[in-house]
Amino acid sequence: MLTLHQAGLIATPAIAPLDGTVRPGELLAIVGPNGAGKSTLLSMLSGFRPAEQGELHLDGKRLSEWPIAELANRRALVAQQELPGFDWQTDELVRLGSNPANSLVAELLGDLDLTHLAKRSVHSLSGGERQRAMIARGACQLLSRGSPTAKDGGLLLLDEPTSALDIGQQQRLMRQLRNWAAQHRMAIVCVLHDLNLASTYADRVWLLHQGQRIDHGLPSQVLNPATIANIYAAELQRIEGLPLLALAP
Numbered sequence: 001m002l003t004l005h006q007a008g009l010i011a012t013p014a015i016a017p018l019d020g021t022v023r024p025g026e027l028l029a030i031v032g033p034n035g036a037g038k039s040t041l042l043s044m045l046s047g048f049r050p051a052e053q054g055e056l057h058l059d060g061k062r063l064s065e066w067p068i069a070e071l072a073n074r075r076a077l078v079a080q081q082e083l084p085g086f087d088w089q090t091d092e093l094v095r096l097g098s099n100p101a102n103s104l105v106a107e108l109l110g111d112l113d114l115t116h117l118a119k120r121s122v123h124s125l126s127g128g129e130r131q132r133a134m135i136a137r138g139a140c141q142l143l144s145r146g147s148p149t150a151k152d153g154g155l156l157l158l159d160e161p162t163s164a165l166d167i168g169q170q171q172r173l174m175r176q177l178r179n180w181a182a183q184h185r186m187a188i189v190c191v192l193h194d195l196n197l198a199s200t201y202a203d204r205v206w207l208l209h210q211g212q213r214i215d216h217g218l219p220s221q222v223l224n225p226a227t228i229a230n231i232y233a234a235e236l237q238r239i240e241g242l243p244l245l246a247l248a249p
């Protein structure tokens, strides 16, 4: 479990202090307009950019106090569209940095529709295929961990994981994230631009604007047309009977 106690960043880009928890088994979506600070916040949650005020605790210990190898067993960050430096095969990329059983790698490749690409060079993959491979690598980092004391599936932090995916793959990924959360008691935080994906799949939402979390709670409460139209400066319409928002023509 990740807990924030007035955690924030002072230097630009700043994040105003915030409290909160990310619990095992839940999918939390971070949404907000371009430049709101979503990637910066994710970086703070991962510990890559340490909080400059307040505290973050992961599994009861300050994030900054975990030895780096143990931290890697408990949290994984998949940043936006990174191109791996070396041209591994897809299955080699998935097991990179961890020591997984072959069965886990095969399972994760299957989970993300990559089995037929297992022996392909990563640089030859399409953008969406490579994005799914990087997400599988993040999940593998957590699920292959050897810690006998680990009681949950760790913390998976994903920055815009659906940005390169077609709608079918978006749906399969979001369903898979919910499966991992439920099956492994993984805590998953996703930065999402698609508010309808957040609305459909997230348990809770944090809405960010200009470095501040201005609302948080259930998607149905946070993603209401009036707030979203105001924050995003967009004209919206609600589609009757569906928990969705559409752009007005």
Ligand SMILES: Nc1ncnc2c1ncn2[C@@H]1O[C@H](COP(=O)(O)OP(=O)(O)OP(=O)(O)O)[C@@H](O)[C@H]1O
Binding pocket: 012, 013, 032, 033, 034, 035, 036, 037, 038, 039, 040, 041
């Ligand atoms: N090193 C930096 N120096 C100054 N400003 C920065 C720096 N890095 C990021 N910023 C600014 O901080 C703000 C937040 O950036 P961040 O990438 O966290 O936003 P975001 O919400 O993830 O945006 P997007 O939806 O466009 O990906 C942006 O306005 C960005 O230009």
